[in-house]
Amino acid sequence: MSDTPETQTLTDLDKLVHEPARLMVMAHLYVIEEADFTFLANQTGLTGGNLSFHLGKLEEAGYIEVEKQFREKIPCTLLRLTRAGRSAFNDYRSRLTRLFETLPE
């Protein structure tokens, strides 16, 4: 790959956010304040195991906050985007927008 500004933007993309399932999770969490695991699984269409895997990755990176609770004796996992997660998502979006703007028609 030649080192043009466009390809540089592409290689600079946050790989953690760029993964489609995680991008979906982050986008959904970006537009709300918080949600539980069930809501996120329904909205993203991901299976429980798959969602758990990606949430683990995002939590590890400090992009999401996971809070375990009990609601009427039923376990509930509350999820919200952290400040770092919001900033990473915003950065990803602006990089991608810039990339598409520089592409020829």
Next chain:
Amino acid sequence: MTERTDAPDLESIHDLQNLEERSYRTTQRDGLIDLLVGLGLLGFGLGVLLDIPMLTVLAPALLATMWQPLRDRITTPRLGYVRFSEPRRKRERRGLWAVRWALVGTVAAGIAVWMVFDRGGESLRETMSGLGLAPFALMVALLLGVAGLALRAPWFLGYALLAVVAAALVPLGVPGEYGLTGVGAAITLTGLARLIRFMRRYPRRAAEASS
């Protein structure tokens, strides 16, 4: 377990406003509000038809208090819990207040109509008796219309139109109580259909996976 296919495609997640709107719409899919409004109207209509004043008054009042407990029992375990952004919650609160004020206005208008009827002359009484429940049906239509606009539930405008039709049928000889019972039955059936579709689409998850 296979992945669900009704998830938004990746392209749509770049339009965040649309994504938020879609998320919000899913919380309105349960049909519970339709079901309760429909049953309330049905109760009112049947109360008038069968001459059971308690049913007329109590059914709508009782059903109004059941929405949140039913949502907690049916909707949240299936759809999950979500807290939307502050601007969205503010819009929702404003919408609910608009519905409450419309309800107060409707009740006040109802009392005013009754007082005019009670204190009016013979000719006025005759005219108003001929109208039957048509004014009430129009008030219901107004309330449903306000609810549709304030809560961004456009299908409620369809219900309002049904109530207008019920009012318009009174001068043609169809008693208002029949019209309102019919409207109540139609809304109840629609709500039930929406609820069944919702429960099929979002089955209760046995145990929550954790990250």
